[in-house]
Amino acid sequence: MTYAEPPFEVPSYEVQQAETFRNWTLVIGAGARYRPEYEGSDDLEVSPIPFFLFTYDDWLKIDPTGLEITAFRYEGFSVSALVGYESGRNEDDHDRLRGLGDIDFAATLGGRAAYEFGPLEAYATIEQTIGGSESLLGKTGLSLTAPVSQRLILGAKAEATIADDNHMQAYFGVDAIQAAASGLPEYQAEAGLKRVDISTSATYLFNENWLVRGEVGVGFLTGDAADSPIVEDDLQPSASLFLGYKF
Template sequence: MGVMGTVSSAVAADLAAAQKPPEPAFDQEQFDQRFNQPERNWSLIVGGGGEYGPVYEGSGDFEISPIPLVLFTYGEWLAIDPSGITVTPLRHKGFSLSGKVGYETGRDADDHDRLRGLGDIDFAATVGAKAAYEWGPVELYAEVEQTIDGSESLIGTFGIGYSTPVTERLILGASAEAIVANDKHMEAYFGVSSEQSAASGLSEYKAEAGLKRVDISASATYLLNEHWLVRGEAGFGILTGDAADSPIVEEKLQPSISLFVGYKF
């Protein structure tokens, strides 16, 4: 990055930044008008970006994956994003209850040399429910998700999130999650049967239900103007229990970085 551009252009950029007036203190009313636009009951953000992360869950190799960004909300009860469709029929004094229809991408045996001989895990639909409680900028939540066909996974997520605007343009967030999974999920993604062992050369391994990972992340969203925004996120997951001990896993620590640019209509 240091060789991109000349010294003169870098100095000019620094001078331009120095001449900009400091951002004003946070004004909630102005923020709502600029970003949330409460006079309108719908919102649409379209954009794209990429993520740099493990090739598969447990991989020690990393790759850049392009990710489209489409986020549509209608009132407080409907949200459509890249992970699926969420409907929230109940909100009361900070408590909310929602249902979701999404998908599980599965895993292909040719994604990585270490997966060869293990077979594919099919793409499948998921259904789930989430209970959450918001206390100011803090959200506590518990979510359960069932995969229909495919791996037939049942996954539970327990987490805490924090998100707050610190200026009229900058929003900071952080989250921590604990993820538990049933036997079928653990066997599909971390187990090695006798047939798979013979085909892959990995040792036989039986993975049982339990806590499979803990995730921690931090994010920043910057509003360039009324329509354009940039969002970055960095985090890492720690595989635990039977997932961490699987011969499929190369690294227990699973870091990732993502960057998105979006246009808000």
């Protein structure tokens, strides 16, 4: 995808039942998201989203963003390996991108460290793109999961994203060739804090199988990302709704 935004992050205990003794869970479903057409756009679009979540014990998770393997866990602290992807960006996605060329789809490899204390989790991730933008992206954040009842779970998250020169130039920079083709001024985007995101969510369990989840959030592009001539609006809202079935 054009920018890192997990489709639906459903904490594992939201879909697990206390009476279930098997060590795996599977949730499949579909939903829709309302968000900018590209990172920095002021035009919003609705797009359908297929969804799946598979977990095995407390060490394996597979979802639309990729694969997470937890290699170490001790008293709330955990370290995981990440395998994912960066879907890139097509210049045909929006008129503002014409002449900037495409950013190719690429795989990502990285790691995640987290610490849970009660309903709160503090985490940090780092991922390297193999191909595509050939970039390094880091995130740090704090998430809260609060069960209101046996059926309703509320959540909140705040996250900051830091990117290296390659990522910033690929998505927000304009070189001489791109400037001539697009009509935009040349612009050099350098490494730094790229964006800050905050979001809230609600998950409702109809029964032991069916669940619905909604999320609203807003991102704030910062620094060289916000100042890029590619960016039409540094305020990036989003909303999503998802219906799932747990096996």
